[in-house]
Amino acid sequence: MKFDKNKIKIIICAIAGTTLSWFINHEIGFGAIVASGLVGVIAAILLPASLAGTAYTASFVGMSSTSIIPSLGAALLAGLIVGIMIIFTTEIYAGIGGKGGTTAALSTIITKIILGLFS
Amino acid sequence: MIILVAICAGTATYSISYLLNKGPVFASALVTLISGIFLPYFLPENGPTLMAVAACASYAGQVSNKNVPNLREMIMVSLITGALFIIFSTSYVGIGGRLGSIAAISCFTWMGIKKVFKNDNLQDNKISYINKVNFSEK
Numbered sequence: 644m645k646f647d648k649n650k651i652k653i654i655i656c657a658i659a660g661t662t663l664s665w666f667i668n669h670e671i672g673f674g675a676i677v678a679s680g681l682v683g684v685i686a687a688i689l690l691p692a693s694l695a696g697t698a699y700t701a702s703f704v705g706m707s708s709t710s711i712i713p714s715l716g717a718a719l720l721a722g723l724i725v726g727i728m729i730i731f732t733t734e735i736y737a738g739i740g741g742k743g744g745t746t747a748a749l750s751t752i753i754t755k756i757i758l759g760l761f762s
Numbered sequence: 763m764i765i766l767v768a769i770c771a772g773t774a775t776y777s778i779s780y781l782l783n784k785g786p787v788f789a790s791a792l793v794t795l796i797s798g799i800f801l802p803y804f805l806p807e808n809g810p811t812l813m814a815v816a817a818c819a820s821y822a823g824q825v826s827n828k829n830v831p832n833l834r835e836m837i838m839v840s841l842i843t844g845a846l847f848i849i850f851s852t853s854y855v856g857i858g859g860r861l862g863s864i865a866a867i868s869c870f871t872w873m874g875i876k877k878v879f880k881n882d883n884l885q886d887n888k889i890s891y892i893n894k895v896n897f898s899e900k
């Protein structure tokens with residue numbers, strides 16, 4: 644996989660989206676729905692459309708409970724994984740509502756498996 | 763109530779996205795945020811469930827207008843989303859992206875239904891065309 648500037652931006656946005664959503668959800672205690680909505684609105688206002696979509700997709704991963712993603716470090720790892728997943732799945736099922744959520748769910752499950760290997 | 767909230771959230775997202783031209787991410791995030799703030803406030807008993815339903819339907823509302831070209835079809839997709847939310851209410855709880863997956867399944871279900879009916883119509887047209895040709899030959 645060739646890393647260009649755009650892919651690095653996607654990964655940074657994904658990590659930021661996941662960690663921010665997880666932080667608002669669990670540390671501030673606003674809950675998963677508000678956390679994801681807040682990250683999505685901020686991303687849609689501040690970022691260009693494609694990167695806003697990335698950050699919003701990543702925010703779905705941050706909606707996970709602490710039994711799945713227990714710490715901010717795990718959220719960082721999950722953000723990295725969802726970023727890679729978004730890069731690999733850009734062309735697949737574009738324009739289907741919920742594609743981002745499905746990508747996020749798969750990334751969350753992969754993160755859980757990786758965390759399970761080290762615990 | 764779940765189906766009603768799903769229809770409202772889905773159509774609201776679709777309307778903000780395409781009729782107001784604000785884009786799917788902003789539309790879905792706005793509907794999710796508003797439902798996350800107001801539904802638990804006004805409906806303290808069912809609020810947490812209903813805001814999850816609204817978020818789920820808003821993800822489905824992000825669908826492209828090539829796949830769901832009008833608001834009537836969006837109502838059908840939202841209806842399927844609400845029904846699937848009830849069916850999958852105990853599955854994969856706590857996994858981030860679960861609601862989005864339900865939304866994706868709803869969109870695929872609707873597109874599948876559309877395809878089946880389209881093929882049926884095509885087949886009917888084909889049969890009537892063949893009958894017409896046969897009659898004219900006779």
